[in-house]
Structure formats: structure tokens, C-alpha cells
Amino acid sequence: NDLYAVVGHPISHSKSPRIHSLFASETGEALEYTAIQAPLDDFAGTVQQFFERGGKGLNVTVPFKEQAWRLANQRTDRAEKAGAANTLFQDDQGLLVADNTDGCGLVRDLTVNQGIRMKDARVLVLGAGGAVRGVLGPLLAEAPASLTIANRTVAKADGLVKLFADEAGGCQLAACGFEQAKGPFDLIINGTSASLQGDLPPLPATVIRDGTAVYDMMYSLQTTTFNQWALDRGANRVMDGLGMLVEQAAESFRIWRGVTPNTSAVMDELRND
Ligand code: ATR
Numbered sequence: 233n234d235l236y237a238v239v240g241h242p243i244s245h246s247k248s249p250r251i252h253s254l255f256a257s258e259t260g261e262a263l264e265y266t267a268i269q270a271p272l273d274d275f276a277g278t279v280q281q282f283f284e285r286g287g288k289g290l291n292v293t294v295p296f297k298e299q300a301w302r303l304a305n306q307r308t309d310r311a312e313k314a315g316a317a318n319t320l321f322q323d324d325q326g327l328l329v330a331d332n333t334d335g336c337g338l339v340r341d342l343t344v345n346q347g348i349r350m351k352d353a354r355v356l357v358l359g360a361g362g363a364v365r366g367v368l369g370p371l372l373a374e375a376p377a378s379l380t381i382a383n384r385t386v387a388k389a390d391g392l393v394k395l396f397a398d399e400a401g402g403c404q405l406a407a408c409g410f411e412q413a414k415g416p417f418d419l420i421i422n423g424t425s426a427s428l429q430g431d432l433p434p435l436p437a438t439v440i441r442d443g444t445a446v447y448d449m450m451y452s453l454q455t456t457t458f459n460q461w462a463l464d465r466g467a468n469r470v471m472d473g474l475g476m477l478v479e480q481a482a483e484s485f486r487i488w489r490g491v492t493p494n495t496s497a498v499m500d501e502l503r504n505d
Pocket residue numbers: 358359360361362363364383384385388423424425426429431432433
């Protein structure tokens with residue numbers, strides 16, 4: 233069986249082995265997918281060992297996505313712009329190639345699974361860290377009317393606006409602080425890690441209108457802190473990041489195996505775990 237793995241630190245909580253095993257049995261692909269905890273000071277050595285032993289592909293998660301990007305000999309265009317990689321494999325010559333499937337996974341979940349119309353929508357993205365940088369390209373490619381990046385540190389949001397200005401096309405791309413995000417918005421995507429500390433971004437209630445869809449890139453069995461905040465302010469549609477998680481995995485699987493797995497059955501399985 234071909235060998236794949238996810239590398240992170242910590243890694244025991246990762247859902248990727250379960251997701252890819254479900255993909256494998258559903259598609260009949262003969263592969264094994266494990267989880268590897270790399271030492272914090274030797275991600276590169278862990279990757280090298282994995283491929284030397286015949287491994288076929290890696291997913292990369294916190295805190296190694298930027299290191300994976302730097303380590304690669306080649307990057308896909310979307311990985312280049314994302315500044316981080318979640319998917320590694322070797323080309324015919326054994327060179328390490330990096331891709332980033334996070335943004336594609338988010339957009340596929342929003343548009344295909346959730347049926348949200350991104351074109352001409354007014355979109356608010358919260359956060360300006362690695363997670364947000366990783367999804368901005370694919371979000372802009374959907375041609376929203378506007379995309380506002382709000383962040384605690386406004387300078388970081390400004391930096392992302394500059395970085396992605398060339399991909400904005402007709403979309404109005406802007407940065408601001410949380411308090412300055414006026415709205416209302418059709419879609420709000422939370423890409424901050426604020427809720428890990430139990431914090432909420434101090435947004436005015438005007439960002440939400442009747443019909444605003446809210447997406448928390450975090451995945452949790454309970455309603456996330458941010459989604460609960462949005463529900464309390466009248467959002468009538470909240471989604472968490474489970475679909476994104478499964479869709480980014482499906483895109484990696486497609487890159488490695490050339491086969492597209494059926495994601496909806498896998499999402500149902502995970503909800504019931
Ligand atoms: P990630 O890979 O998850 O994006 P990151 O690059 O460290 O991690 O970015 C974390 C994001 O969450 C940033 O936008 C950060 O805001 P700052 O740029 O101002 O640091 C945001 N964040 C983290 N903790 C937060 C909090 N308690 N309140 C608001 N925003 C927070």
C-alpha cells in the first residue's frame with residue numbers, strides 16, 4: 233500500500249487519518265494514512281525521512297505550514313501566494329512540490345456544499361494571519377463585490393490587501409479594524425484564532441443583517457463561540473469548518489491519487505463520530 237501521513241505538533245487530535253481512510257475505502261484506493269508528530273526543531277528531517285522510506289505524500293498542519301512552504305523545491309501558484317503549504321509530494325525527479333488546498337476547500341464548501349453565492353457578495357473576513365492568507369486567493373477568484381479584511385492588528389490586514397491587490401480584479405479589497413467594519417455583509421468568515429482564547433472580535437452588530445451567512449473556519453462539535461455570537465445578533469445561517477476540513481483533504485487526495493472522493497458521506501460520518 234502507498235503511504236501517506238499528516239505531520240504536525242501536536243497531532244493526536246487530527247481528523248486527517250480518519251478522513252483519508254474513509255476516502256480510500258470509498259474509492260477503493262490501496263493506501264495507508266498515518267499521523268506523524270514531528271519534533272518542533274526538526275520538521276525538515278521528518279519530511280526527508282518520510283519520503284526516503286518511500287512515502288508518497290504528506291499533509292502538513294500547525295505549526296509547520298510555513299516551513300513546508302520554505303522547504304519545497306517547487307510550489308504551485310496558489311501555494312506561492314498563500315505563503316504556506318498543507319500538501320507535499322515528490323515530482324518525477326524526486327523534487328519536493330508544495331501545494332495549498334485550504335482555500336480551494338473553503339470555497340468548495342461554501343459554494344458547492346452550502347450553496348452560497350459568492351459572486352457579487354459583500355464579504356467580511358476576520359483575521360490576517362496564516363489561515364486567512366491561505367484562503368484569500370481562492371475567495372477573490374469567486375469575484376465578490378467587496379472583500380473587507382478586519383483584524384486586531386490593522387497593519388497586518390493592510391499588508392494582505394497589498395499582497396492580493398493584483399488578484400482583486402473588480403472586487404473592492406479593503407482593510408480595517410474590527411470596530412470599523414460597518415457592513416452589513418452577506419457573508420462573514422472568521423479566520424482568527426480568537427475563540428481559542430475564548431475571545432470575540434469587537435465587531436459592531438451592524439455587520440449582520442437578516443440573511444447574513446456566517447462561516448467559522450474552526451471546526452467544533454458544539455456551536456463555536458463566534459457562531460453563537462452571530463446567532464445572538466440575528467444571523468440565520470452559521471456554518472463551522474468541518475466542510476472545509478473535508479474538502480481540503482479531498483483536494484489533496486485528488487492531487488495524490490487522481491481520484492475525487494465523495495465528501496458528503498465523509499462529512500456525515502464525522503458529524504456522527
Ligand atoms: P493562523 O495560522 O491561525 O492564522 P496566526 O498567523 O498567528 O495563526 O494568526 C492568528 C490570527 O488571529 C491573527 O489575525 C490574530 O490577530 P493579530 O494579527 O492582531 O495578532 C488573530 N487573533 C488571535 N488571537 C486573537 C484575539 N484574542 N482577539 C482577536 N484576534 C486574535
